[in-house]
Amino acid sequence: MILNDLELAMLRGDHGEAVKESIEFQIEVGSFFEAKEFVPITNAHVMGDIEVMGDGGLEILEKFASDKAHCRVPTSSNARCMHFGDFDNLKADEVEVKKEKKLIGYLKDMNIAQTDSCINYQTVYQPKLGEHVAWGDTGTVIYANSVLGARTNYEGGKASFAAALTGRTPAYGFHLDEYRKGSFLVNLETQLTDLAEWGALGKIVGHSHQDYSAVPVIDGIKEVPFSDSLKHLGASLASYGSLAMFHMVGVTPEARSQKDAFKGEPPKEVMTVTKNDIDGVFTAYQYKAGGNNIVVFSGPQLSLFEIQNLVSLFDGRKVHPDMSVVITTNHAVYSDALRLGYIGILESAGVQVLQGVCFYILQRLSDIRKENNWTNLISNSGKLVNTITAHRFNTVLRRTKDCVDIACTGELK
């Protein structure tokens, strides 16, 4: 990689040991992808919680903090693995709670804004068309690339911290024009009305194209989708396919037309998605008998408008005694929802609302599942029903209103 004077100074250690270690790491990663240079970034979003990084990762952050590491660009934190509230059925290990609090202290030392959010693009920072960022959560990455027209790769683990400390990232993948053109066409022959249907579309397209370099171009949308719809589509594409970008003709900024999205080249493949295909995703999920069940609205965290919709569906109803219901969101949305009276209505119905976490990354989740005797996990999130499977839930995707009905009646339909 060709380095400028500032980057050479970082590599020499002129900007401290943490920056030196970070840029060395970035050069190793960049060299794998044959990056020729770095690109400056305006914003970083880091993923660091004790469940995923473990004691080894904690030691790295401890060292960064002791080296007086300080973010070079505004930086936010992703959803974390524990809620520090009073929910006895979702408790984290006490030892891990102490580590998580220590870890949060290191983030503060590094001047990372502890937003604990995987929807930073809805509530924290919205980069502009062509703006380079380094974001460490797949759902945030695909939203940034696709909906905002910003430019980022998946920046996992130490990579997102390194980018925050150096203010740059190796120029490969979705930072480059040639990576961003569409590769295959998805003709959508139905209109999607529920967030779960957007997730189902993401599953159909993503599962059949597990390729980070693939960029689907979705055509056939008749009405402008809401941000939450594109959020669920993107999160699902990223989850099933490890995809980092999609185009939607007439909707996303680099796809004013099909020709624009494909940069004048023909699609390598054309696929069609019909109403039957979408319905088939739902019917393929089957319930297992035995135990209790849980309905979860999470993955990604909910926006204020998603919570508002759930308030209208739960208002005046009660969660069935055999069911549990969990919603997760970030601190910013939670605060607004509390002020607006939404949290009170949900809690009166028997819903648990967690802030600053995402359900599938909860610390000791396998044990929590066993302790609560949960068998089926029902959700309107196409992503969640895929990401949580290592914990041996039987997952079922259902439309939002159906999820609420299941939660309040206990009938697994």
Added chain:
Amino acid sequence: MSHIISVKRAHGIVVEGEVLVMREGFSPRYDLDRISGVISRIGHSVEGESVSNKILVIPTVKGGVAGGWAFFDLLYKKIAPKALIFGKLNPVMVQGAVLAGMTITEGWSEDLLQILNNGDQLRIDPEKKQLEILIK
């Protein structure tokens, strides 16, 4: 005569070991119990197998940024795989492997899923961008 397979990209040191061949995409978050090192996703092609000290042969990836920390965490817990041989990967796998000092490759000149079975012995030479099947 030994069987040599070329890879497109590679990073790390020369490694020899026993392979665990996955027949589907992999994510350390979705598929792996990161406390025991055993594949825990119900119905995964290697469900119940340990990844510890194995060379993982993986056709594609699913998700996910968890790999950025997860391989280092597995190393810390002494249950890490020895190397990762991907058909197609995403940057997180590389970021995670570099952090953990783990050898990683992408792309293969022949379909390894047709050639290798669990327990076969493989040698990886990242500098030469070559895989050598030692024992089948």
